[in-house]
Amino acid sequence: MPHRSVIKTRVGIVGAGPAGLMLSHLLAGAGIENIVLEKRSHETIRTTHRAGILEHGSVRMLTESAVGGRVLTHGYRHDGIDLRFNGVSHRIDFQDLVGESVWLYPQNEVFVDLAAARARDGGDVRYSVTDTEVLDLTSPVPKIRFTDAAGAEHEVHCDILVGADGSQGITKWAIPAEHRKDNFIEYPFAWFGILTEAPPSSDELIYANSEHGFALISQRNDHVQRMYFQSSPDEDAESWSDEQIWHELQRRVDGPDGFELKRGPIFERTVLKFRSYVCEPMRYGNLFLAGDAGHTVPPTGAKGLNLALADVKVLFEAIDSRYNAGSGALLDAYSDTALQRVWRAQNFSYWMTNMLHRRQDANPFEHKRALGELSAVVSSRHGRAYLAEAYTGWTHG
Numbered sequence: 001m002p003h004r005s006v007i008k009t010r011v012g013i014v015g016a017g018p019a020g021l022m023l024s025h026l027l028a029g030a031g032i033e034n035i036v037l038e039k040r041s042h043e044t045i046r047t048t049h050r051a052g053i054l055e056h057g058s059v060r061m062l063t064e065s066a067v068g069g070r071v072l073t074h075g076y077r078h079d080g081i082d083l084r085f086n087g088v089s090h091r092i093d094f095q096d097l098v099g100e101s102v103w104l105y106p107q108n109e110v111f112v113d114l115a116a117a118r119a120r121d122g123g124d125v126r127y128s129v130t131d132t133e134v135l136d137l138t139s140p141v142p143k144i145r146f147t148d149a150a151g152a153e154h155e156v157h158c159d160i161l162v163g164a165d166g167s168q169g170i171t172k173w174a175i176p177a178e179h180r181k182d183n184f185i186e187y188p189f190a191w192f193g194i195l196t197e198a199p200p201s202s203d204e205l206i207y208a209n210s211e212h213g214f215a216l217i218s219q220r221n222d223h224v225q226r227m228y229f230q231s232s233p234d235e236d237a238e239s240w241s242d243e244q245i246w247h248e249l250q251r252r253v254d255g256p257d258g259f260e261l262k263r264g265p266i267f268e269r270t271v272l273k274f275r276s277y278v279c280e281p282m283r284y285g286n287l288f289l290a291g292d293a294g295h296t297v298p299p300t301g302a303k304g305l306n307l308a309l310a311d312v313k314v315l316f317e318a319i320d321s322r323y324n325a326g327s328g329a330l331l332d333a334y335s336d337t338a339l340q341r342v343w344r345a346q347n348f349s350y351w352m353t354n355m356l357h358r359r360q361d362a363n364p365f366e367h368k369r370a371l372g373e374l375s376a377v378v379s380s381r382h383g384r385a386y387l388a389e390a391y392t393g394w395t396h397g
């Protein structure tokens, strides 16, 4: 039997994505000892491209908690998006409608900032761990077993165990099936995503519904752009030439205004499957789920990373209240509180997805109905304001 060293702490966190690192950072600031265990290396997370849009509440969390202000100096403030259909763009002006903005700031930069803040403050974050296992979840001392990067085996003994291990993690599956409700739907399409070395085609994001399917024209910075087009979930990204990809993207944004995408070499391509998932409740004993570990949204509403940070805000305040005010009431309410925002965001992501995409099997009535919906949204100030409020993010309660 190999020797396992015991690490005693208050909060054990599985996963160093935005949820895990932000929670660790906030807890440390409140004097609450914690450890983060992450299976990937720092370098792998730093170079993995994922989310890009931060709600104003997420930006405030980063800037007001001393993570740093790089999001403001290196990110791009966007005051609106374009909805494009029938070849015509309609701007949703966030500032005019709700007085808020979002920031284009890639998730890997959020990671760099959070990881640097934890390193600066002496945080205990272990990367490249293996064999993570969680146990004794309903006991007063839940545990995490893991093997560190050097091969040594450890067991974390904590009061509170947080599953922030993303959609492919292990923690939610440790909740016995009879105590867990898996709410789940899959969509019959995916996003074919590219990164290209090219100047921006537009200052703000363009969400396009066309007869050929959906496309999103997004950005990364002045030199690298992110674009997606609706594809089949089993599309083989490598079988497409650059020319075919540009043709497909362009025909989805073509219109009488002659809008043309600025092209460049494509250096990354991925196919991203779409699913909506919510685990209820987001607590079992002393295990609390946060971020993608508890729920997944399709990326159309740009909600995933933001929801992860919103969970963390609620969970941090609950844990802080337990240790620093001696009350477990907020922890008891955590799952219900977090799920209110989760279901709002699920609805928004589902709505945007269905309004903007085209199902291959849908009949012409469905296409026309979706165009009617888009037209109703853009022609009504109330419709535009609903979209603007949800997209920029409901005020953190």
Ligand SMILES: Cc1cc2nc3c(=O)[nH]c(=O)nc-3n(C[C@H](O)[C@H](O)[C@H](O)COP(=O)(O)OP(=O)(O)OC[C@H]3O[C@@H](n4cnc5c(N)ncnc54)[C@H](O)[C@@H]3O)c2cc1C
Binding pocket: 014, 015, 016, 017, 018, 019, 020, 037, 038, 039, 040, 045, 049, 050, 051, 052, 053, 107, 129, 132, 164, 165, 166, 167, 168, 169, 170, 193, 272, 290, 291, 292, 293, 299, 301, 302, 303, 304, 305, 306, 307, 308
């Ligand atoms: C292509 C793409 C585009 C996206 N675009 C957007 C967008 O525009 N806006 C938006 O808000 N969201 C977007 N998202 C979603 C967003 O990336 C996620 O919602 C976000 O990463 C969730 O953060 P998290 O911390 O909960 O989970 P993650 O970032 O997934 O972090 C979980 C961490 O746990 C680790 N882990 C897993 N299992 C274990 C284990 N057994 N032991 C130890 N560690 C483990 C993982 O390695 C990972 O680092 C996008 C996602 C993708 C894939």
